[in-house]
Amino acid sequence: MMTRLWMAVSYLGLLFSSVVSASPSEKDSDMIEKLLEQLGWEGQIGQMAQIDVNVLLSPDGSQLQQDLLDHYIGELGVGSVLNNVGKGEKIWKISDFRAASVQIQQTAKKSSIGLELGAQLVSGIRNVWRGSSCCRRNGKRSCRWNSIARNELITGTFSRGSLCQALGRWLVTAIMITLTSLCPINSYPMSRDGHDRAPSWIPLRHLYQYFVPPWKQVVGKVDTVMESYTEIDGVPNVANRYTLNRLLRQQLGFKGMLVTDYHEIFNLFGWHHTAKNRTDAIKQTMEEGSVDMSMIATDAEDFINGMEALDESQFHSRIEASARRVLELKQKLNMFEEAFFMESQSDDHGPTDEDLAEALRVTTESIILAQNNDAVLPLDPSAPLKVLVTGPTSRSRVFQSGGWTYEWQGIDSDEEDKWFTYGSTVYDAMKSGNWEVTYKCGVDIMGQDCEDDKDTESQQDSDKGVVDKLEGWVGLGDDDSSGLGIERAMIQAKTMDVIIVCIGEENYAEKPGDIRSLKLPTGQYDLVAGLRQAAPDAKIVAIYFGGRPRLLGEVSKYADAVLLGFLAGPLAGDALWNIVSGASNPSGKLPITYPKYEDGGGIPYLHAISDKCTADTGGPLPHWEYIPCEVEWRFGHGHSYSTFEYGRISANTQRLFFNRQAAEAPVLSISVTVSNKGSMAGSDAVMIFSFDEFRATTPEYKRLRGFKKIWLEPGDSTNVTLTVSLDDLRFVGPHDSSHYILQDGMTFQIGVGAHTDCRTDSNDVHCTDPITVDTGSEYVGACEAACSIWTKSGCDTHAGMTADSCWDMCTSIQNADGVSLNNDGWGWNYVACIESIVFEDSFEVGSCWKLSSLCRDVLATPSIDEFGNGRKPSFVDRFSINSVALVLALLSGVASSALIAYLMRSRKNRANGEEFGDVQFSQVNVDHEMVLT
Numbered sequence: 031m032m033t034r035l036w037m038a039v040s041y042l043g044l045l046f047s048s049v050v051s052a053s054p055s056e057k058d059s060d061m062i063e064k065l066l067e068q069l070g071w072e073g074q075i076g077q078m079a080q081i082d083v084n085v086l087l088s089p090d091g092s093q094l095q096q097d098l099l100d101h102y103i104g105e106l107g108v109g110s111v112l113n114n115v116g117k118g119e120k121i122w123k124i125s126d127f128r129a130a131s132v133q134i135q136q137t138a139k140k141s142s143i144g145l146e147l148g149a150q151l152v153s154g155i156r157n158v159w160r161g162s163s164c165c166r167r168n169g170k171r172s173c174r175w176n177s178i179a180r181n182e183l184i185t186g187t188f189s190r191g192s193l194c195q196a197l198g199r200w201l202v203t204a205i206m207i208t209l210t211s212l213c214p215i216n217s218y219p220m221s222r223d224g225h226d227r228a229p230s231w232i233p234l235r236h237l238y239q240y241f242v243p244p245w246k247q248v249v250g251k252v253d254t255v256m257e258s259y260t261e262i263d264g265v266p267n268v269a270n271r272y273t274l275n276r277l278l279r280q281q282l283g284f285k286g287m288l289v290t291d292y293h294e295i296f297n298l299f300g301w302h303h304t305a306k307n308r309t310d311a312i313k314q315t316m317e318e319g320s321v322d323m324s325m326i327a328t329d330a331e332d333f334i335n336g337m338e339a340l341d342e343s344q345f346h347s348r349i350e351a352s353a354r355r356v357l358e359l360k361q362k363l364n365m366f367e368e369a370f371f372m373e374s375q376s377d378d379h380g381p382t383d384e385d386l387a388e389a390l391r392v393t394t395e396s397i398i399l400a401q402n403n404d405a406v407l408p409l410d411p412s413a414p415l416k417v418l419v420t421g422p423t424s425r426s427r428v429f430q431s432g433g434w435t436y437e438w439q440g441i442d443s444d445e446e447d448k449w450f451t452y453g454s455t456v457y458d459a460m461k462s463g464n465w466e467v468t469y470k471c472g473v474d475i476m477g478q479d480c481e482d483d484k485d486t487e488s489q490q491d492s493d494k495g496v497v498d499k500l501e502g503w504v505g506l507g508d509d510d511s512s513g514l515g516i517e518r519a520m521i522q523a524k525t526m527d528v529i530i531v532c533i534g535e536e537n538y539a540e541k542p543g544d545i546r547s548l549k550l551p552t553g554q555y556d557l558v559a560g561l562r563q564a565a566p567d568a569k570i571v572a573i574y575f576g577g578r579p580r581l582l583g584e585v586s587k588y589a590d591a592v593l594l595g596f597l598a599g600p601l602a603g604d605a606l607w608n609i610v611s612g613a614s615n616p617s618g619k620l621p622i623t624y625p626k627y628e629d630g631g632g633i634p635y636l637h638a639i640s641d642k643c644t645a646d647t648g649g650p651l652p653h654w655e656y657i658p659c660e661v662e663w664r665f666g667h668g669h670s671y672s673t674f675e676y677g678r679i680s681a682n683t684q685r686l687f688f689n690r691q692a693a694e695a696p697v698l699s700i701s702v703t704v705s706n707k708g709s710m711a712g713s714d715a716v717m718i719f720s721f722d723e724f725r726a727t728t729p730e731y732k733r734l735r736g737f738k739k740i741w742l743e744p745g746d747s748t749n750v751t752l753t754v755s756l757d758d759l760r761f762v763g764p765h766d767s768s769h770y771i772l773q774d775g776m777t778f779q780i781g782v783g784a785h786t787d788c789r790t791d792s793n794d795v796h797c798t799d800p801i802t803v804d805t806g807s808e809y810v811g812a813c814e815a816a817c818s819i820w821t822k823s824g825c826d827t828h829a830g831m832t833a834d835s836c837w838d839m840c841t842s843i844q845n846a847d848g849v850s851l852n853n854d855g856w857g858w859n860y861v862a863c864i865e866s867i868v869f870e871d872s873f874e875v876g877s878c879w880k881l882s883s884l885c886r887d888v889l890a891t892p893s894i895d896e897f898g899n900g901r902k903p904s905f906v907d908r909f910s911i912n913s914v915a916l917v918l919a920l921l922s923g924v925a926s927s928a929l930i931a932y933l934m935r936s937r938k939n940r941a942n943g944e945e946f947g948d949v950q951f952s953q954v955n956v957d958h959e960m961v962l963t
Contacts (some may be wrong), residue, residue: 032412032534039298042539044917047808052332056374058358062354062357062361065357065928066350066353066357066568069107069263069353071338071342071346071349072107072338072949073139074353074580075107075334075337075338075349075353075354076106076107076108076109077109077323077353077357078105078109078110078322078323078324078337078349078352078353078356079106079107079108079110079323079324079333079334079605080108080109080110080111080289080323080324080325080326081102081108081110081111081112081114081326081328081330082111082112082113082327082328083111083112083113083114083115083130084113084115084116084117084328085098085102085327085328085330086098086102086111086134087115087117087118090118090119090120090869091117091118091119091120091945092118092120092380092901093116093126093130093752094130094134094290095913095962096133096840098477099133099134100137100141102330103134103137103138103141104137104140104141104330105141106330106334106445107141107790108119108330108787109323110323111134111326111872112292114436114437114438115561116437116438121436121448121449127153127730128620130734130748132440134579134887135369138835141836143775144301144396145318150458150779162384163459163511167409170685174831175456177556184765191812193947200213202577208959211647212785220735221260221599225541225544226540226541226543226544227259227260227301227540228260229260229263229264230260230261230262230263230828231263232263233765233767234767234768235394235727235762237647237767237768238762238767238768238769238770239761239762240497240636242277242282243833245282246282249278249282249283249284250283250888252286253286253359253362254286254287254288254289254291254359255278255284255286255287255288255327256288256289256290256291257270257273257274257288257293257294257319257321257793258289258291258294258868259291259292259293259297259301262422263304264303265304266294266298266304267294267319268290268291268294268297268298268315268319268321269298269304269311269314269318270293270318270319270320271318271319273275274288274319274320275319275320275621276866276869277861278320278605279320279871280865280869281865281869282871285355286355286359287322287323287355287356287358287359288319288321288322288323288355289321289322289323289325290315290321290323290324290325291325292325292328292799293322293325293329294324294325295311295315295324295326295333296308296326297311297334298310298311298314298315298328298334299311302564308332308336309339311336311341311641312337312340312444313336313575314350316337316340316345317346319589319949321351321352322351322352322353322355323356326843333958334784337349342589355399355405356561360622364448364917366616367732368797371805378744379453380451381452385897386452386601389807390600390601390604390605390608391600392603393599393601393605394605394609394614394616395617395618396596396598396605396607396618397593397594397595397598397602397606397609397616397618398618398619398620398667398668399590399591399592399593399616399618399668399669399670400586400592400593400594400624400662400663400667400668400669401586401590401591401669402590402591402669403591404475404590404592405710406569407569407571407591407609407610407612407671408609408610408611408612408671409569409610409611409612410611410612411462411463411464411465411611411613412463412464413464413465414464414465414466414956415464415465415466415527415528415579416468416526416527416528416767417460417464417465417467417527417528417529417530417532418466418467418468418470418519418522418523418526418528418529418561419456419457419460419468419469419530419532420469420470420471420472420519420522420523420529420530420531420532420557421471421472421473421530421531421533421554421557422471422472422473422474422475422477422480422532422533422534422554423430423456423531423532423533423534423573423575424455424456424457424469424471424530424531424532424573425455425456425457425458425469425471425483426443426446426455426751427440427446427450427453427454427455427600427602427603428440428442428446428598428600429441429443429475429501429534429535429536429537429575430453430455430456430575430595430597430599430602430603431537431597431599431600432538432539432575432577432597433452433537433538433539433540433543433577434539434577435537436449438540439537439538439542440537440538440539440540441537443475443537450600452600452601453599453600453601453602453603453604454600454601454603454607455603456532456573456603457469457600457603458603459531459603459604459606459607460603460607460610462607462611463607463611465528466572468522469482470482470514470515470518470519470522471483471519472515472516472519472557473515473516473551473554473556473557474515474553475535475536475551475554476536476551476552476553477517477550477551477554478551478553479514479515480515481515481516481609482518485664498527501584502788502870507856509624515557516553516556516557516560516797516885517560519557519560519561520560520561520563520564521566523564523568524564524565526565526568526723527568527569528568528570528571529561529565529568529569529570529571530569530570530571530572530573530591530610531557531558531561531573532551532572532573532574532575533554533557533558533572533573533585534574534575534576534580535550535551535575535576535577535578535580538577538685538928543577544873545738547582547584547628548578548579548580548581548627548628549581550580550581550582550583554821555583555585555613558570558584558585558588558589559584559588561588562588566739569590569591570588570589570590571589571590571592571593571610572585572586572588572589572592572593572594573592573593573606573654574593574594574595574596574797575596575597575598575602576593576596577596577597578587579622579624579625579662581625581626581627581662582662583630586662593606593609593846594611594618594620594624595698600611607730612671612710615671615710615711615712615713616668616669616670616671617668617670617672617712617713617714617715617739618668618693618716619666619667619668619717619784620663620664620665620666620667620668620784621665622662622665623635623661623663623665624661624662624663624664624667625661625662626660626661627660628661629659631643631660631661632658632660633659633661634665634851635664635665635731635732635734636731636732636733636734637730637888638728638729638730638731639728639729640728640762641731642656642659643656643657643658643659643660644656644657644662645657650946655740658731664784664785665734665784666717666734666782666783666784667784668715669706669787670707670708670713670714671712672706672707672710672711672712672742672744673706673707673708674704674705674706674707674708674712674714674742674782675704675705675707676703676716676782676796677702677703677704677705677795678702678795678796679701679702679780679795679796679797679798680700680701680798681698681699681700681701681779681798681799681801682698682699682700682701683696683698683699683801684760684799684800684802685801685802685804686698686756686801686802686804687804688756688772688803688804688806688809689807690814690833690837691833694755695755695756695757696755696756697753697754697755697756698720698753698754698755698756698801699752699753699783700736700751700752700753700754700780700798701749701751701752702716702749702750702782702796703747703748703749704716704740704742704747704748704749704750705742705745705746705747706742706743706744706745706746706747707745708744708947709744710744711741711742711743711744712741713740713741713742713743714730714739714740714742715737715738715739716737716738716739716740716750716752716783717737717782717783717784718734718735718736718737718752718754718760718780718782719732719733719734719780719781719782719786719788720732720733720735720736720754720778720780720786721778721779721781721788721789721797722776722777722778723776723777723778723779723781723800724776724777724820725761725773725776726761726764726773727761727762727763727764729761731789732781732787732788732789734756735752735758735780736752736753736754737752738750738752744961754780755770756803757770757919759772759778759803760772761773763811765811765812765854765858766811766812766854766858769811769812769815769858769861771811771814772805772809772811773803773804773805773807774805774806774807775802775803775804775875776802776803777800777801777802777803778800778803779792779797779798779799779800779801780797780798780801781796781797781798782796783795783796792803792922809841810840810841810853810855811843811853811854812840812854812855812856812857812858812860813836813837813840813841813848813854813855813856814837815858816836816840816855816856816860816861816864816888817833817836817837817840819861819865819868820836820864820881821833821836821865822868823868823873823875823878823881824870824875824878825875825878825881828878829878829881829889830877831889838890839888839893840855842853842892842893843855843856843893843894843895851898853895854895854896855895856886856888856895856896857895857896857897858896858958859887859896860885860886860888860896863885864881864885867880867881867885868881869882921942
């Protein structure tokens, strides 16, 4: 369960080809409709199929097999191909992929209408020749590697940034976000027990409070979304009506193409067990969700046959809508006109020097100096230091890179030279200066005994002086030729000035990476403890590599400095040399809270203020005092070789006023002066956090509200200003689980710096004075939501209502007799009802009658709350509610009555039973009854 501690780390699945933001023209739309007609039922189904490229390869995986291309693309009409080549021993070069792309496109052109090529990427791919990890844009190569936390501010900023991730020039130039068990990124790492593919248990309020906001910022900027292979609150995401229809399509307004995760439709039968067979799984997906393309992997025939077995009369519109979105994406990608062609194979050499320099810069900035006792770092690269490099990740570019590097689970650590053509291990990089560097393995990645590389031992033996060699020959000095790896490392450590010990975890991706404990293998802890025991005066620098924060235990106690590399990639060795030697000033900040224990206390940083731990203070019970939970390092933590000092923080106002009629929400401006008091130039990430004093729902301990990275020369200062909109302070209230409200009188402080705590010291100069939200006493969140729907839908004008009259009607309920305290106006149930109508794709102004007919008629009962309490409307009230409509109705009634009277007194009237139009009357007297015939 404790592996959820790394849930704050989120990743982006990258997929598909370039995306153009412009919407299709009318001409393009006409072409799409013609293509849909041309494709027909079976062709449209084919467009919804995506297969694994490995299905199309020859048995040895060396090339595409044309007869398989003709079958899947030509006969079945498959619309997309994805994935890395994971078959056979051949390592494909860029030219191989380009040739394959040409062959696939030529097959598609002669038998279909264009085919998408996708690569599923997280931290690295096999599709790029031996580590070439950049792509060309506007004639230049570009590399960007980013680490983000589960925070809407960071995620949103990431989505707006420039990103060109290691995709090969021919493949991809834009982002695709992964919809993870609702959302890219969000509830996927919120599984109940922290295991991959395990169910996510997320209260709806938390879903909207913490996971939806990042998606609000990015969904409108992308054209493709992928749902994840998990389930949320018991409903698999691939067939989840709420997440895929209500939330993604309706509330977030996503109009693009939605693709499944790998094999996920059939997983409804084989994994989630919500379908009785594969055919039922297909039907369930089409009925419940809004998936447009199935990543069916290797079972194309089963998917296509199952789709074709659906009742065309029932599913025609559903299939056509998905096929339309697939074709619209292809149109945006210019896939109907473009042509692939073979170019020079010069790119097969890998990244250029310019690429590597840029990648090294970014890698260096991503590494975090978490601990630096007594300023032990940086070390003088020119000093004649004796340095021992040891540990399971000290000589491995593989463990620096992790899973999803070339292969799904990463590559064999014994074969990294076969794959990597650039980069350095920590051991190799540390030999760049004037140090005498020695290597001992210590333990392997699983904490077991290891054997030192004989080539390394021979090289180290040749580097020994004459005296050392003579001592060895006669049996003097330390004999490290036998014994356990830890013992050999301890013996070597005795004479060292500096010990660099690299620890971490094995490669993994997805389900195979599940662990039952966050602890590292015991042998790794024993190695660090043994090194300190053997060399009590040596400087120990610990470096951690891994895809999640494993517990360091006493490593931080024994080490003088700790560097967190996480999965910095093959250039991590060079980047660490730059940091350790002082060539670069570390500036990385933790995008997560680093745990100290396995109980999850204090994780993530924006945990509820009521989430506390206990301490033994000598009271009557062993755990008597309630305290904030201890963590290893806080979110945003990270040392620098510079000394950055913050001045007194200031705010432009102590009161934020809500004005529903304003075009934009008021903005809180926070300013602070930052000075570099050190002797080294460097950059600092200036962060501001909010600390709510109280709120209608339990507030977070703190929450990141803004950040800015600055660069300062020694002795320089700069004023940093960050802003917080009133809308940023909204939260999901206590009476509803999916809407964001404000609270009148809510008070908070803003603190600057990752380690500033305005709760423990509200008078800190780095904390503002209390700031208050002022909405006015008439503010009602449900009224704001309801009137917003009426206005945005255009139904307010149709009903003769204005924004002001809507607001007045709804909020006036709280002043009516018989209404309970803390009421919600017309109520959140009413909001949910009218949302369900307005959010439908088919909704238009002509359907506004549904708001009053299918939901409560608030025009007739404006002053009554959702429980029937309040002032019953009089005739005058109803007249004032919609005077125009009422006058028209009255006039219509008068005109109808006049017409009837006129007809009954028309000139065709005959006194003694003569015809009156189509009605005949008999003579009326006291002896006869009137007869209608």
